[in-house]
Amino acid sequence: MRLSAASLITAAALASIVFVPLVAHAADDIAVSITNHKFEPSEIKIPANKRVIITVTNNDATPEEFESRTLKVEKVIPGKSKGIVRVGPLKPGHYPFVGEYHEDSAKGAIVVE
Amino acid sequence: MLGALIIVFREVIEAGLIVGIVMAATRGVAGRGRMIAIGVAAGALGAAIVAIFAGAISQAFHGAGQELFNACVLGIAVVMLMWHNAWMARHGREIALEIKQVGTAVSEGTKPLTALGVVVGLAVLREGSEVVLFLYGILASGTSGMALFVGGVLGIAAGAAFTALTYFGLLAIPSRYIFSVTSWLIALLAAGMAAQSVQFLNNAGLVTALSNTVWDTSWLLSEGSIPGKLLHTLIGYTEQPSQMQLIAYVGTLLVMYVLMRIARYRPQRHAAA
Numbered sequence: 025m026r027l028s029a030a031s032l033i034t035a036a037a038l039a040s041i042v043f044v045p046l047v048a049h050a051a052d053d054i055a056v057s058i059t060n061h062k063f064e065p066s067e068i069k070i071p072a073n074k075r076v077i078i079t080v081t082n083n084d085a086t087p088e089e090f091e092s093r094t095l096k097v098e099k100v101i102p103g104k105s106k107g108i109v110r111v112g113p114l115k116p117g118h119y120p121f122v123g124e125y126h127e128d129s130a131k132g133a134i135v136v137e
Numbered sequence: 138m139l140g141a142l143i144i145v146f147r148e149v150i151e152a153g154l155i156v157g158i159v160m161a162a163t164r165g166v167a168g169r170g171r172m173i174a175i176g177v178a179a180g181a182l183g184a185a186i187v188a189i190f191a192g193a194i195s196q197a198f199h200g201a202g203q204e205l206f207n208a209c210v211l212g213i214a215v216v217m218l219m220w221h222n223a224w225m226a227r228h229g230r231e232i233a234l235e236i237k238q239v240g241t242a243v244s245e246g247t248k249p250l251t252a253l254g255v256v257v258g259l260a261v262l263r264e265g266s267e268v269v270l271f272l273y274g275i276l277a278s279g280t281s282g283m284a285l286f287v288g289g290v291l292g293i294a295a296g297a298a299f300t301a302l303t304y305f306g307l308l309a310i311p312s313r314y315i316f317s318v319t320s321w322l323i324a325l326l327a328a329g330m331a332a333q334s335v336q337f338l339n340n341a342g343l344v345t346a347l348s349n350t351v352w353d354t355s356w357l358l359s360e361g362s363i364p365g366k367l368l369h370t371l372i373g374y375t376e377q378p379s380q381m382q383l384i385a386y387v388g389t390l391l392v393m394y395v396l397m398r399i400a401r402y403r404p405q406r407h408a409a410a
Contacts, residue, residue, distance in 0.1 A: 075345065086274035087191065089267065093360050093376060096336050099203060100270055102191040103277065108200030110342050125144065125271050 057081040058088055058101070061126035068134045072116045078109045088130065092121035095134065112136075141275065141288030142295065145268055147363075149296025151370045152180075152264040157303025158326065159253045162225070162319035164308065172254040180261025187262065188269035204341035207263065211334035214259045217252040218327035219393055222320050223400040224252070229316035268293065322371070324393045329373020331389040332382040339381065347380035 056078055057064050070076045082088050085103040092098075095114075101107035111119075114136045123130025156173065163169035187194065187206075194202045268289070275285045310318050338344040355376040358365045368374035373386055 075342075086278050087270040088274075089270075093355070096377070096379070097340060099340070100191055100195070100267060102195065102270070103274065105192045105195065106200075107195050107203075110201075110340055113348070125274060128140075 054078045055081065056132070057083055058123060058130065059083045061086075061088070061123060061129045063121075063123070063130060063132035066132040068132070070112070070114070070134055070136055072136050073113045075110065075112045078111065080107045080109055082106070087125065089124035090121060091124045092119060092134075094119045095121060097121070098124075138284045138288035138291075141271075141285040142292040144271060145289045145292025146295045146299075147366060148264045148268050148271070149293055150299050150363075150367065152260040153296045153300035154303055154367065154370045155260040155326065156257050157300045157307065158319060158322050159257055160300075160304045161307035161310075161315065162221070162323060163250065163253055164312075164315060166250060169250055169253075172250040173257055176254040176257030177261050180258040181265055183258065183262040184265030184269050187266035188273065191266070191270060198341070201341035201343070204337045205343070208334045208337035208341065210259050210263050211330045211337065214256050215327045215331045215334065215389060217256045217259075218323050218330075219389075219396055221252045221256070222323050222327075222393055223396040225316055225320055226397040226400040229320070320397070324390055325372040326370070327393060328386045328389040329370065331385040332373050332375060332378065335381050335385040336379065339379070344381065347384065349380055350377045351380055351383055353377045 054068055054070065054076060056068060058080065061084060068078070080090055080099075080101055082101040082103060082105055087100060087102045090097060090099045090101055090107065090109055095111050097109055097111060099107050099109055111134065114134075116136050119134040119136065121132050121134065156177065160169070160173060163173075191203075194206055196202060198205055272286060272289045275289060307315065307319065307322075335344060339348055353376060358368070358374070358376065360366065360369055360374065360376045365374065365376070375382060378386070
């Protein structure tokens with residue numbers, strides 16, 4: 025019991041470190057849709073060094089996982105629904121993303137300039 | 138069919154690795170088979186429930202519900218792994234000794250089993266819900282669904298085989314060393330989970346500080362490749378870690394180390410107990 029108390033205190037300490045820096049994000053809304061396992065638009069331009077919110081609307085009946093290692097995002101978007109993806113701030117460059125469940129067709133990229 | 142098999146396998150191996158390590162780490166502890174079975178079953182049931190409510194979870198907390206959910210699941214798993222390692226630091230040696238002498242299971246306490254049972258359940262829950270959604274998507278799309286579905290189910294079977302491989306691979310380690318090896322594996326596993334967890338908090342818009350990338354080793358080992366994915370789960374390999382992820386990783390290892398030192402120290406003071 026003493027041990028679990030110790031781990032709880034540790035967790036609380038970790039949590040307080042982690043939760044302190046709350047920073048408000050910019051409200052730049054960008055929309056992307058998925059239809060027939062394809063992204064539209066497949067290329068999104070966003071400004072550098074800014075937090076951007078992307079609303080991904082899945083028009084298909086099947087779920088999709090919006091995934092990008094370079095953007096550090098993995099987000100499941102159920103069929104016929106919307107998901108919000110927050111990215112950035114990013115340096116200028118080309119950041120590809122895929123729909124993990126249909127990687128052959130669901131491809132796109134974020135271009136940061 | 139092969140495509141579906143690979144997609145499902147990729148999701149399952151992450152949970153599979155964790156289950157394999159947990160099984161090796163609880164070698165010789167009585168009742169662990171039952172606890173792992175309960176963990177897997179509860180995780181699978183939870184995965185189905187999470188998949189059903191995926192839409193609602195996604196919409197919760199201004200669209201950050203899924204990220205917060207993942208961050209919490211990972212955070213709880215980290216605490217459970219810390220608890221287990223601290224317990225093992227205290228009792229591991231006795232168990233290893235008994236395995237060596239008797240060659241069979243010993244009836245040590247059940248405390249670490251609860252912790253690891255929860256870890257198994259959470260791992261299955263997290264990866265499983267994606268598998269359930271994927272398989273559901275295949276069934277929902279109809280037509281060529283059956284072959285894909287069979288591929289998906291084969292992917293789960295391949296993942297289970299991979300779990301067995303991990304387990305028996307770890308068992309090949311002499312019993313004298315096995316608990317120090319699994320303690321290290323669990324420490325690295327927890328550190329990797331903590332790093333993933335803070336990234337989810339970042340994606341949720343909750344912890345956005347220190348988000349700059351520290352290095353980029355994608356040219357060396359892509360996280361998308363199977364070896365990259367395995368190392369991602371095993372030691373938390375990230376091709377482009379953020380500063381916050383690095384802090385979480387190192388911080389978890391430090392906390393784990395301190396906890397294990399404290400736990401190890403106590404029985405020597407009360408040697409009679």
